[in-house]
Amino acid sequence: MPGCFKKTLFALASTISFASFIVIAVAMGTQRWMTGKMLCKTGADIVNATDPELVKFMGEIYYGLFRGGKIRQCGLGGRRSKFTIFPHMVKKLNTGLHVMIIMFLCVAMGFSLVSFGFCILNTIKVPYRAIKGPAGLCLWNLLAGGFIALAVTGFMAAVKLHRLTERIANFRENTFQFVILEERFEDCFWLCVASATAHAVNLLLIAISGIHFPKIKTKTEEANVTAEDIMY
Numbered sequence: 001m002p003g004c005f006k007k008t009l010f011a012l013a014s015t016i017s018f019a020s021f022i023v024i025a026v027a028m029g030t031q032r033w034m035t036g037k038m039l040c041k042t043g044a045d046i047v048n049a050t051d052p053e054l055v056k057f058m059g060e061i062y063y064g065l066f067r068g069g070k071i072r073q074c075g076l077g078g079r080r081s082k083f084t085i086f087p088h089m090v091k092k093l094n095t096g097l098h099v100m101i102i103m104f105l106c107v108a109m110g111f112s113l114v115s116f117g118f119c120i121l122n123t124i125k126v127p128y129r130a131i132k133g134p135a136g137l138c139l140w141n142l143l144a145g146g147f148i149a150l151a152v153t154g155f156m157a158a159v160k161l162h163r164l165t166e167r168i169a170n171f172r173e174n175t176f177q178f179v180i181l182e183e184r185f186e187d188c189f190w191l192c193v194a195s196a197t198a199h200a201v202n203l204l205l206i207a208i209s210g211i212h213f214p215k216i217k218t219k220t221e222e223a224n225v226t227a228e229d230i231m232y
Contacts, residue, residue, distance in 0.1 A: 007123050009209045013137070013202045014119030020144065020195045021112040024105055027188040027195075031064040034159060036183035038169050042176040043074040058181070061169050064188060065102055070169060074176055089171050094162045097154055104151035105192070111144035112195075115202065137206050145199030152192050159183065 027033075040057040043049075049057060059073040069082040083089060090098055118137055126133070158164040169178040 006209045009205045010119050010123040013141075013205045014116050014123065016198050016202050016205075017112050017116040017119055017141070017144075020198045021109050021116065023191050023195045023198075024109050024112065024148070027191045028065055028102070028105055030188045031066075031068050032062055032186040033064045033155065033189045034165060034183060035060070035062040035186050036165050036169075037061075037181045038070070038165075038178040039181050040072065040074040040176050041179045047075065059178070061165060061180075062186070063165075063168055065098075065105075068168065072176070072178075083168070083171065085168075089168065092171055093164060093167055094158055097158050097162065101151045101154045101158070104147045104154065108144045108147035108151065108195075111140050111147065112199075115140040115144060115199075134206050134210055138203055141199040141202040141206070145196045145203075148192055148196040148199070152189070152196065155189065156185075159185075 038059050038061055039054065040059065044054060044057045047053070056075050057073050059071045059078065061070040062068050063083075063085070066086065067082065067084045069080065072079045072081065085093070085098070115137060118132055118140065121132060122134070122137065131139070163180075165183050166178070166180045169180060
């Protein structure tokens, strides 16, 4: 049986792993990975709008991995619309990268659950196989955190290098052209970053569990000294 200190650490690590699984699942299902402001360039050019008038042509956009929405402002008032990334829009994006981001997160969720299971196992007993013990836990958490980091990096690359927001804003826009003025990462994106950080914390907890602290003798133990002990 593992000691009380190790039990506490493994129980805490199991909680963090399960929380990471929930956080990734919630983040993947929401629409607030990215928000931004977009300008209807075509409308602004037609009326030769000056700076104060540009407000009438500035809309908003938000999206996640699967769906989103936008408010088009082309001089005639705001028009709300919603869209889904699959199955049609993804063909106009960097399809391979977008699918890889989703796959990386799904794999990370799997490793988070594996880490959760083995943390529970280590809380109950000391496994005989190293892959089921602290060494295995380090591996599962390293893989989970690594795949989340890859997904986060891939999404940032899609936004900054492949102009993801602009491509989504101009999808099926035959008349108007939109230019992105401002974009920012939202809470769901940062939840994934926090999830990767959580697995790094798990690695630290597992490392601490391997430290062998010296046992402190109580006064009762020191007092129970027999005559034979004194002779030796």
